[in-house]
Amino acid sequence: xxxxxxxxxxxxxxxxxxxxxxxxxxxxxxxxxxxxxxxxxxxxxxxxxxxxxxxxxxxxxxxxxxxxxxxxxxxxxxxxxxxxxxxxxxxxxxxxxxxxxxxxxxxxxxxxxxxxxxxxxxxxxxxxxxxxxxxxxxxxxxxxxxxxxxxxxxxxxxxxxxxxxxxxxxxxxxxx
Amino acid sequence: xxxxxxxxxxxxxxxxxxxxxxxxxxxxxxxxxxxxxxxxxxxxxxxxxxxxxxxxxxxxxxxxxxxxxxxxxxxxxxxxxxxxxxxxxxxxxxxxxxxxxxxxxxxxxxxxxxxxxxxxxxxxxxxxxxxxxxxxxxxxxxxxxxxxxxxxxxxxxxxxxxxxxxxxxxxxxxxxxxxxxxxxxxxxxxxxxxxxxxxxxxxxxxxxxxxxxxxxxxxxxxxxxxxxxxxxxxxxxxxxxxxxxxxxxxxxxxxxxxxxxxxxxxxxxxxxxxxxxxxxxx
Numbered sequence: 406x407x408x409x410x411x412x413x414x415x416x417x418x419x420x421x422x423x424x425x426x427x428x429x430x431x432x433x434x435x436x437x438x439x440x441x442x443x444x445x446x447x448x449x450x451x452x453x454x455x456x457x458x459x460x461x462x463x464x465x466x467x468x469x470x471x472x473x474x475x476x477x478x479x480x481x482x483x484x485x486x487x488x489x490x491x492x493x494x495x496x497x498x499x500x501x502x503x504x505x506x507x508x509x510x511x512x513x514x515x516x517x518x519x520x521x522x523x524x525x526x527x528x529x530x531x532x533x534x535x536x537x538x539x540x541x542x543x544x545x546x547x548x549x550x551x552x553x554x555x556x557x558x559x560x561x562x563x564x565x566x567x568x569x570x571x572x573x574x575x576x577x578x579x580x581x
Numbered sequence: 582x583x584x585x586x587x588x589x590x591x592x593x594x595x596x597x598x599x600x601x602x603x604x605x606x607x608x609x610x611x612x613x614x615x616x617x618x619x620x621x622x623x624x625x626x627x628x629x630x631x632x633x634x635x636x637x638x639x640x641x642x643x644x645x646x647x648x649x650x651x652x653x654x655x656x657x658x659x660x661x662x663x664x665x666x667x668x669x670x671x672x673x674x675x676x677x678x679x680x681x682x683x684x685x686x687x688x689x690x691x692x693x694x695x696x697x698x699x700x701x702x703x704x705x706x707x708x709x710x711x712x713x714x715x716x717x718x719x720x721x722x723x724x725x726x727x728x729x730x731x732x733x734x735x736x737x738x739x740x741x742x743x744x745x746x747x748x749x750x751x752x753x754x755x756x757x758x759x760x761x762x763x764x765x766x767x768x769x770x771x772x773x774x775x776x777x778x779x780x781x782x783x784x785x786x787x788x789x790x791x792x793x794x795x796x797x798x799x800x801x802x803x804x805x806x807x808x809x810x811x812x813x814x815x816x817x818x819x820x821x822x823x824x825x826x827x828x829x830x831x832x833x834x835x836x837x838x839x840x841x842x843x844x845x846x847x848x849x850x851x852x853x854x855x856x857x858x859x860x861x862x863x
Contacts, residue, residue, distance in 0.1 A: 492772065
């Protein structure tokens with residue numbers, strides 16, 4: 406009995422060591438866009454990214470914006486309003502970014518799943534990171550929430566943040 | 582505002598206007614002149630697009646950034662594009678209290694938008710009447726009488742500027758020209774955030790300017806009861822740092838004087854520098 410246990414643990418430990426990059430970790434995220442009682446409503450622009458301990462952007466996960474031309478110009482004109490994201494990543498990116506860019510989303514909870522085979526997550530060196538969600542709304546406000554996590558996950562991790570204006574509940578769950 | 586510098590701006594402008602004498606007398610009163618602030622205010626400093634437009638106000642005022650004194654004339658707008666080439670202001674207009682012009686940002690990177698002013702000014706007595714002259718060192722010999730009585734000659738170099746970045750910031754346009762007081766960024770001028778420290782260096786004619794006193798005032802002065810000015814002095818390497826107390830459009834000014842004139846008759850050279858810097862919230 407004890408022999409089997411030891412063998413199993415050893416196997417798990419070894420496979421973990423050898424196969425770290427291929428480890429089937431999964432990052433699940435729930436982002437709530439709150440219902441707002443305002444005269445003029447536009448869906449927010451939202452950026453989701455990962456910052457390292459140096460507070461620099463380490464991976465872009467999602468970017469919701471309007472990519473179309475309107476009479477006011479292309480929707481990318483307002484990307485700098487996602488101020489922290491723009492400063493840390495956006496201004497050096499060429500949008501659209503494959504697998505990151507997407508259209509704006511309506512009020513409600515949005516579930517996002519990121520596997521570690523996504524190139525940007527797989528490039529993360531082991532360490533402490535912060536998930537950042539920033540939302541900005543035309544003729545509205547801007548809000549930014551942060552949830553710390555460790556990558557890669559050795560055990561399941563969960564983190565929550567509650568926005569107070571432009572974001573509702575934001576929940577992070579990581580499965581090793 | 583340095584009186585000699587303001588005088589140059591206003592004199593040139595008012596040559597075309599009948600209010601010349603009035604403005605002249607205003608500019609000649611040191612107190613009046615020093616109380617005024619010259620500035621450029623861009624509609625935004627961080628922007629994205631293939632060729633977005635911004636618009637810039639140019640004025641001299643007491644309060645920041647309100648138009649309540651005189652417009653800055655547009656003749657001396659100098660725009661440096663991100664690749665170092667010259668860009669042209671568009672749709673320029675001058676009203677009673679302000680000038681305005683547009684800039685189309687056709688390149689990605691940082692634009693330096695400046696008004697650069699300089700030259701010689703002279704005053705003398707001609708048969709009991711005061712005479713004034715302004716021009717270059719070359720023209721001085723032919724335009725100012727050799728036997729001018731009570732001749733006073735001064736030289737000035739002034740720069741009023743701001744910075745705007747389309748996309749990712751770069752430093753090409755920020756390279757000092759080597760004339761007058763210039764700001765050399767350590768922190769990029771379009772990367773300023775509330776609560777963070779920004780570092781810059783000041784140079785005079787391309788060399789570190791130690792001991793320069795700098796005044797920094799946040800805009801919106803009409804809605805508070807104090808200037809809340811920040812005063813800093815450059816160190817031996819010309820460097821200084823400022824931690825922005827809050828987001829806003831900030832006006833930065835420093836002045837100096839020396840004897841490095843281009844004409845022996847001019848004993849003093851006055852130097853001024855003004856930058857408008859936007860600080861964003863965290």
